[in-house]
Amino acid sequence: MANFSNMFEIPSLKYGYSNARVKGMKGLLFKQDFLDELIKVGSVDSMIELLQRTHYKEELVALSVRYGGSELVELAVGANVRNVVRKIRKITPKSDLPIMDALLKRWDLLNLKMIVTARRAGYTFDAVKPYLISVGSLSEADLEHIASADEKNVFEVIKRTELGKELLSQSNAMFNREMWSAFRKALVDMNSFVQLQTMFDAYIHIFIDKNLSSPKKPVQEIRRIFKKEVDVRNVAILWRLKARGVDKSKMRDYLIRGGSLPETTISAIIDAKDIQAIVPILRPKLPAFELSSEDPTLVELEIALEKAIAAEKVRMFHRSILSIGTLLGFVLLKEEELNNLRKISKGKEFGIPESELKAMLVVV
Incomplete structure (x- = not known):
């Protein structure tokens, strides 16, 4: 029997079906030419008409x-991501479910962040529910209980969830009494709320990095990508601080923990005379990072950094052959499509020129 069980550890048997399914799904992700069509149409309604001819039709019609x-568009795309990710989880080999679930915990934390934001703004759970993408351990029922609990009990409700128990089991340097205290203050005080948002952003990366502890090569690649996501956010933060004239000695206080940039690189970015000067500094970490403009703006820098990270995700997906990496990589690419469609619809609503919209997209 032991030999029979070991047969299913042969990559072609273990991952053949799930990888083939996901490769097919990858073929449905929108290419540059279709995204260009969506940008060129005259209105959001015309964009919706085009999307109804695609795999988003079911969600668009229902909503x-x-x-x-x-x-x-935003809600339909979110619902489609939820449906697709749930399908991927169903075809994930049983032995790899802990790895997939570790990745999906990111959505738990994003949903929790959204619930806190909604409570702070006075929105009901019914108002925020369509915007939640429940693919992690927090069910819609869990999120509803958290959203509707009174201020005194909300933290106890969170602690009773699977995620809450896990958060509290982490080291004191992570989601500890300081974070719970920030939760309480954030519901009534705007300054504390802004601080909590920053803490959440930092903690998401630290928590996911800790959960993705498998020694498997694709999982370690995912961890490296997440660390690079922290890196690019920190680069953008540093440049905003430079633009505001913040003292160089204080800039490090604003950085998000969990990245991979060494101290020498951070110092070089702080001392860089202009945005173009950081290209050779970051290129060893981000091979796809490039700036087309000779005098790029902060927005152009952030877009270039986003695209460099997306290139890392695409590379990981294509390099993963008969492994959990193919499934994990596709989840990340699907998120990029979600972001692209949201950018286009919001851009059209606010009258952003076509050329600017096109430059903002991260094509996978």
């Missing part, structure tokens, strides 16, 4: 009864 415009 169009109650929503319209860019809101319909």
Whole structure:
């Protein structure tokens, strides 16, 4: 029996079906030419008409009864991501489910962040529910209990969830009493709320990095990509601080923990005379990082950094052969499509020129 069980550890048997399914899904992700079509149409409604001819039709039709415009696009795309990710989890080999679930915990934390934001703004759970992408351990019922609990009990409700228990089991340097205290203050104080948002952003990366502890090569590649996501956010933070004239000695206080940039690189970015000067500094970490403009703006820098990270995700997907990496990589690429469609619909709503919209997209 032991030999029979070991047969299913042969990559072609273990991953053949799931990898083939996901490769097929990858073929449905929108290419540059279709994204260009979406950008060129005259309105969000025309964009929706085009999307209804694609794999987003079911979600668009179902939600169009109650929503319209860019809101319909945002909700339909989110619902499609939820449905696709759930399918991927179902075809994930059983022995690799802990790895997939570790990746999906990121959505738990993003949903929790959204719930806190909604409570702070006075929104009900019914108002925020369509925007949640429940693919992790927090069910819609869990999120509803958290959203509707009174201020005194909300933290106890979180602690009773699978995620809450795990958060509390982490080291004191992570989601500890300081974070719970920030939660309480954030519901009533705007300054504390802004601080909590920053803490959440930092903690998401630290928590996922800790959970993705498998020694498998694709998992370690995912960890490296997440660390690079922290790196590019820190680069953008540093440049904003430079633009505001913040003292160089204080800039490090604003950086998000969990990245991979060494101290020498951070110092070089702080001392760089202009944005173009950081290209050779970052290129060893981000081979695809490039700036087409001779005098790029901060927005152009952030877009270039986003694209460099997306290139890392695409490379990981294509390098993963008969492994869990193919499934994990596709989840990351699907998120990029979600972001692209949201950018286009919101851009159209606010009248952003086509050329600027096109430059903002991260094509995978």
